[in-house]
Amino acid sequence: MKRSGAGIGNQESDMYKKNYIESLRNELVEAVQKNLSPVAIKYHYSDVPLEVSVKWRPIVLVIGNYSSGKSTLINELLGSEIQATGQAPTDDSFTVITNADSDGNKSTVKLVDERDGKVLLHDEQYPFSILKKHGDRFAAHFRLKRVNSPMLDQLAIIDTPGMLDSVSENDRGYDFQQVIGDLAQIADLTLVLFDPHKAGTIRETYESLRKTLPASTFEDRVVFVLNRIDECANLNDLLRVYGTLCWNLSQMTGRKDIPMIKLTYSENVPATNQRLKNKEDFLPLLKNQRDELRQRVLDAPRYRLDHLTSYIEVHGVRLAHYLEAIHLYARKRFLYKLKYVVNSVAISILLAGASWLFIVSSAYFGALDEVTAIGASAGIGLCGFVAAIVLMRVQFLPMFHHSTLKQIDQITECPTQARKDSWNAVKTKVYDFLDYNKGVFPRSGIRSDWKNVLRLYEKASSEARKALAEIG
Ligand SMILES: Nc1nc2c(ncn2[C@@H]2O[C@H](COP(=O)(O)OP(=O)(O)OP(=O)(O)O)[C@@H](O)[C@H]2O)c(=O)[nH]1
Ligand SMILES: [Mg+2]
Known part of the structure; x- marks a missing residue:
């Protein structure tokens, strides 16, 4: 060489x-x-x-419970409302978001075109042919969006359906955990999002990550995020949620040392804005690690x-x-x-x-x-x-x-x-x-x-x- x-x-x-x-x-x-x-x-x-x-290009995979704020975070990173967001399980698709090759005006970030899963799985320029084995039900929930965001010049982001409890997972018609494992193997960085309401209910997913990613690079390739922390009533409540998540993670990893967990929230949600202005609230005291998370995403190509x-x-x-x-x-x-x-x-x-x-x-x-x-x-x-x-x-x-x-x-x-x-x-x-x-x-x-x-x-x-x- x-x-x-x-x-x-x-x-x-x-x-x-x-x-x-x-x-x-x-x-x-x-x-x-x-x-x-x-x-x-x-x-x-x-x-x-x-x-x-x-x-193919470096990939960032975003997984987590439903409504943990995956799509909101992705929209924020892209600088436009590309993904649908909302309370309750909103999106049951895997969406690969990549850049549009057009040299056109990038000042307004918008969706350029969309392709369905079948094309994506069979097109050799993309790295997704290994997912063909998950069958037609999966293909129907897989798609590509091309967006003219400068953020995507060097990488692609994959938004995923929110995780449900394992009983509902069985209704999907394809093996959700295996798809996550296969995608994590291709991805250079996986963000695992939790929110205060469901801190730590992803044991199976954690196991499929552990099985597919080499132990030597696991820590570099997986980032845990406790998102929507603005919804904690006060600092004590946040500590309680953080403690629960640490406990659940240590149960999953079987280790006493807890991986770094980024504490973040979206400042674009109107109610949060008000709380940030309110000096008696705990939020202004706490550093939102959103920027660090953004930087980590931008650094993904370096890990390639x-x-x-x-x-x-x-x-x-x-x-x-x-x-x-x-x-x-x-x-x-x-x-x-x-x-x-x-x-x-x-x-x-x-x-x-x-x-x-x-x-x-x-x-x-x-x-x-x-x-x-x-x-x-x-x-x-x-x-x-x-x-x-x-x-x-x-x-x-x-x-x-x-x-x-x-x-x-x-x-x-x-x-x-x-x-x-x-x-x-x-x-x-x-x-x-x-x-x-x-x-x-x-x-x-x-x-x-x-x-x-x-x-x-x-x-x-x-x-x-x-x-x-x-x-x-
Ligand atoms: N208060 C608060 N609300 C948030 C935050 N992030 C997202 N939300 C709201 O939470 C709801 C769910 O957000 P989504 O981004 O759709 O969550 P998701 O993880 O993509 O959900 P699914 O696609 O259904 O799995 C939306 O109504 C968002 O406006 C946050 O940091 N704080
Ligand atoms: Mg979503």
């Missing part, structure tokens, strides 16, 4: 740094495209090229490089583990067949020998000449061998296949937590692959593909980490 511009250090202009980051980003995407994707597709690790999820690097690492490790598993399965099957064939040859020879003894000692066949007797016993031995091979194909190999699939966890060794994690991520894919082709697939090349993936991802990741350290 060539690194243009490295070493210029502090004198680097912002422009130069931006170009450097851009060229590094392109090189990393190319590394995925050239080295990981062809192998991932060849062995059905992925149906779509891996770079599809990372080659880290994201891309960990994407290469995560998929490099998983793909290598996947290939190792199917290589070991193929080797085990080959050794099983070899042992079976050797045993069959031995038994057939014994059978031929026994037949010959029987023929020469039998009063009935004793009259046969020697060549015919040898030919007849060799024929019996051969028939025995053919029968054994047929039996192996129709009976023993399927039995071997099913019992290996039943004990799929024993295919590879997982002595460390990292190995267990990568195995858990690929186990179903390995099972599906072996189940689909019934264990019959070309064995040659898997081992070298596996070793190549290991070598190439380690090289790409170490060079990217070095470059990231240089950028600082």
Whole structure:
């Protein structure tokens, strides 16, 4: 990987740094495209090229309870009422909001056009093809809005339906938590919004984030926000709500240290305006962290490089583990067949020998000449061998296949937590692959593909980490 511009250090202009980051980003995407994707597709690790999820612009995902103020926050960031807002669950769609390419007047921010989910899921320029698996019900709740907001020059924002209780979640007709997990994997930053009325009712969503995001980048990629704090009656009430949220988060994370929670409210809501003017109220005493949140959103593109690097690492490790598993399965099957064939040859020879003894000692066949007797016993031995091979194909190999699939966890060794994690991520894919082709697939090349993936991802990741350290 060539690194243009490295070493210029502090004198680097912002422009130069931006170009450097851009060229590094392109090189990393190319590394995925050239080295990981062809192998991932060849062995059905992925149906779509891996770079599809990372080659588009940086993405900020906004999730949270219904009416926690997601759409209000997004409108505020964009500087226009692009998303519908309102009390009670308002919006049941996932909306990708990105910029319109038009160079027209950007002083008035407005919606330029809207596309429906089906187009979005099938258009290769967008990174959403992995969501096709969620079916038509999901596609009907997925759309793209193009807006001429300068805020969107470098990023896209995804507004999501408000989370409901898990009973109502089941009525959606698609797996909401899985969609959130898939989107969080593509996103460079996920904002998780709570409001004082429902502080901490998103356990399942938290779990799907935890499962899909690499542990190493989780803290950088998820920001918790306690929004609408202006609705707390007083400071004591706010402390009570904050305490409840901290407690719920620590229950979800299983950790005692609480992640940073941004305390925010919208100053555009009329009632809040009045409270801000009222000096006896607690609101004027408290810093609204809205600006910090805005800055965090604007910084999302900077995290894209880290994201891309960990994407290469995560998929490099998983793909290598996947290939190792199917290589070991193929080797085990080959050794099983070899042992079976050797045993069959031995038994057939014994059978031929026994037949010959029987023929020469039998009063009935004793009259046969020697060549015919040898030919007849060799024929019996051969028939025995053919029968054994047929039996192996129709009976023993399927039995071997099913019992290996039943004990799929024993295919590879997982002595460390990292190995267990990568195995858990690929186990179903390995099972599906072996189940689909019934264990019959070309064995040659898997081992070298596996070793190549290991070598190439380690090289790409170490060079990217070095470059990231240089950028600082
Ligand atoms: N007091 C107060 N009201 C807010 C604040 N943010 C949003 N609201 C109001 O809360 C209601 C819900 O806001 P939305 O932005 O629609 O919430 P949402 O999370 O997008 O809701 P769904 O799309 O239904 O999940 C609206 O009536 C907003 O005007 C805030 O910070 N303070
Ligand atoms: Mg909304």
